[in-house]
Amino acid sequence: MSIFSILSQKPWTSDQAKIDDKHSGKSSSMPLPRVALYVSMIVMGVLFTLFSVAYIGRMAYGDWRVLPEPPLLWFNSLVILMSSFAFHKATLSLKENNNRRTREYLFLAGALTLGFITGQLFVWRELVSFGYFVSTNPSYAFFYLLTALHILHLLGGLIAWLFVVYKSFTAEDESSNFRLSVNLCAIYWHFLLIVWLILFTMLLLT
Amino acid sequence: MSESIIPESELEEVELYHPKSWWTEKVFSQDAKLIAIQYGLTAFAIGFVALVLSWFMRIQIAFPEMAIISEGTYYQFITMHGMIMVVYLLTALFLGAFGNYLIPLMVGARDMVFPYLNMVSYWTYLVAVLVLFVSFFTPGGPTGAGWTLYPPQAILGGTPGQETGIVLMLVSLCIFIVGFTMGGLNYVITVLQARTRGMTLMRMPLTVWGIFTATVLALFAFPALFVSAVMMLFDKLLMTSFFMPALVEFGENLSYGGGSPILFQHLFWFFGHPEVYIVALPAFGIVSDLISIHARKNIFGFRMMVWAIVGIGALSFIVWAHHMYVSGMNPYFGFFFATTTLIIAVPTALKVYNWILTLWKGNIHLTIPMLFCLGFIVTFLNGGLTGLFLGNVIVDVPLSDTYFVVAHFHMVMGIAPVLVILGAIYHWYPLITGKMLHDGMGRFHFWITFVGSYLIYFPMHYLGFIGVPRRYYEMGQTEALYTSSAADLNVFITIAALAVGFAQLVFIYNVFWSAKNGKVAEKNPWKSTSLEWQTPEQPPIHGNFGKELPVVYRWAYDYSVPGAEDDFIPQDVPNEKVKLAEGYKELGVEKT
């Protein structure tokens, strides 16, 4: 039901009461963890958006310097894209009830994510070795800040990932709980992939 | 008689968490009711610190020759007072304390949907409070940047507390926001997904609507504060120049350059203005319910009240720059924000009319909660009207940074919400403790607080008109510019402030005294319809409702329904079970 039709209800009338008495009390039939993930993703989206707004706002000032783009960044982007894809494959094998395959893809996704994080740290080292420090120019500062924030979100995801991998060994094959967890992880990874692609585009545009 | 077919409960009864030891039951509790009390006590404890700081400031302003605090200390006290009051007291109380206590009970849930997260949220909040408090004892003391923390001065030498105070403040804010977000997810999702059968969104009491909408606002607004705090920490600790322009300090070029302090102001107020409504919306909701209950009448214009809450919430994100009229912004920009600011006054005024129309011809019981509500209406109206002055650019420019502003924001977001909180405590105390608060002490508390606050802040408008600037620890040489009445008024205001402070001590005493010696509250003492009073036990125990969750058959405002014998019908009573008044054969239908 749309928010507008909800807001136009007249809960005090007896006609509306007949309808309302049958209401289950839930606004959505989604399971709780899924709602929780969606709401969290909205909040994270707001956070990244505000950082981006600050970034674009700060860019307008005269002292802004163009950020060098280490080629490694392209490679890293490919890695995180693949980890997202591995998660996607994991959900597909889940549909085929192929638990072993699912687990393999889960491991692959995790490994690729760790690879991405390591890659990002190498980018940092490279920049530092060129003498691009946090305090050198706001564009570098933003780069460190945004990538660090993104990595933190991935690390949070990896904690969830650990639980899922653990479940993949212990849960019953058909456990809907396990399925849900894998699906939610996949969604979160796609989300962080999109965030990264947006950040990366923004960094390229400097 | 209509038969109502109630669907099978779709919510599988959730496994409640059962504490296994004293520690997990009483300290690291996952029960929203206890978490609420923990939030409340912590907020009041740190809020008390802020109150004591205000006494020092007032004494200093009234009797500068006593020099009870130095100018640096004065800045530090203003800053800590402002930030604690707004964030650590009011936000934590409305969302953390009232949200936790009331949401599950009022929507008919056994607990929040994520009790563990809820517990972590409180302990994170406690850490934030402690980090902030510790800054009083660090070298250099707490930050004196003003609660707005404007760079560049906030992190430069010369501002008190720039050694560690500012860092602790920013870190504490970040921790607070993380903790709040965990709680906020809980409040939102509990409202959306854990209501009991028959509880549609529009059947929820306005209290829940207010807290719910405020939480949504907070989830959108606090990230802006987080972003500005993190970036300022970078500027302070890593010498970046997000906000810091090129500066010369004591003839020395600092390594900063090119940053934009205005960018900070935008981010800060993108949080700061919605913050006003994060505090106000729960207050609106609670006041609506209290007025309806204590006037035994349904709330006037219920739907409009909900629309106004939602509308104000949405609009509050496009008015922020009215705090920046004097920052040298483009006049067209100012015009836009002045317009939106005046538009937001419309739904706000509508709420005030509806409160008054609810009271109109109501069966008004002058209970203490009702007194506080009446006090709120008058105070809020006053603060709202001065807001219209300040919302206009040309009026704001001369009044900016004068005591007029201090009067305005204390009326509208200081005193008004505090009156609601106090009224709400008198109202729900019997539910929480099973005892009534002492009536005599309560009335004393109300009258001193209400009249006293008016005596504090009403004269400040005049001080503002004659140009007395805010954030000055004494008028010094400038005193010659004002009539001597300004100095006399300041003495008067300080006396009123100390009296109000004393009344709060009486209140605190009352809260503890009554918990032990108070009159035992009868069940549902205010004859309220909403679910929190319909629990089998009062105070409600773990799990809130007995074996089965209640089923809801009506909205929360069935007061003085014609045909019913009692003047209220609880939400979980179906029409068939309502005791009819003599001469009626059905609700609203007289026997012929």
Ligand code: HEM
């Ligand atoms: C009776 C209780 C209170 C008294 C006596 C009091 C007194 C004061 C005083 C003396 C100042 C400094 C004014 C100046 O020099 O510019 C101040 C500032 C402030 N107060 Fe209060 N106050 C009280 C309650 C509150 C409450 C409940 C709030 C909650 C919103 C609040 C929020 C603020 C803020 C935000 C500032 C501005 C701080 C700044 O300029 O950075 N106060 N108050």
Ligand SMILES: [Cu+2]
């Ligand atoms: Cu504002």
